[in-house]
Amino acid sequence: MIPDSVxxxxxxxxxxxxxxxxxxxxxIADEFHLSPTQVYSVASFYQQFTFVPQGKNVIAVCTGTACFIAGAEKILAVLREELGIGEGEVTPDGKFSIQKNTRCLGKCASAPIVTINDRVYEKATPAQIREAIRELR
Ligand code: FES
Structure with missing residues (x-):
């Protein structure tokens, strides 16, 4: 049994x-007297944990059903145009990363939802996200 404190x-x-x-x-394995494999298994089970360094600015595009239907793919396309990266990738300069497999953020009525760092964009448009990225450059 893996303790919650892990x-x-x-x-x-x-x-x-x-x-x-x-x-x-x-x-963490040493601290809790577990094997690294046990800790890795726990971490890989949850989407909140990532094993690659994140960019200075972390972007998440919800790709849950409501956001997908409302145009999340168009926003991901804009991010690829602007930054040259897709989900789960980091720009070579380390300035931006896009989280992988972002699922429903509980704001479906305002889809599509995009977060950039602590800011939440509701009913996000490709133009709005392009502008936000350019401001952060
Ligand atoms: S599907 Fe995106 S917030 Fe629910």
Whole structure:
């Protein structure tokens, strides 16, 4: 049985480092007297944890059903045009990353939903997101 405090340790690592490194997996395993495989299994189960470094600006495009129907794909296309990256990727300069597999954020009535860092864009349009990206450059 994996203690809940392992999840808390992984969440803290995400907050401080922005991702779960191999070293972090080993450190958490040592702290809780688990094998690295056990810690990795827990971390890989939850979408909130990522194993690749994030960009300075983290973008999430909800691709749940309502947002997909409302045009999430068009927003992802704009991001690819502007940044040259897709979901789960980081720009070479480390300035932007797009989270992978972002599912329903609970705001379906305002679809499509995009978050950039702490800001939530409801009924997001491709033009609005293009503008937001250009401002952050
Ligand atoms: S499907 Fe995107 S917020 Fe629900």
């Amino acid at each position: 999840i808390v340790a992984l969440q803290k690592e995400m907050q401080t480092a922005g991702y779960i490194s191999r070293e972090a997996v080993q450190r």
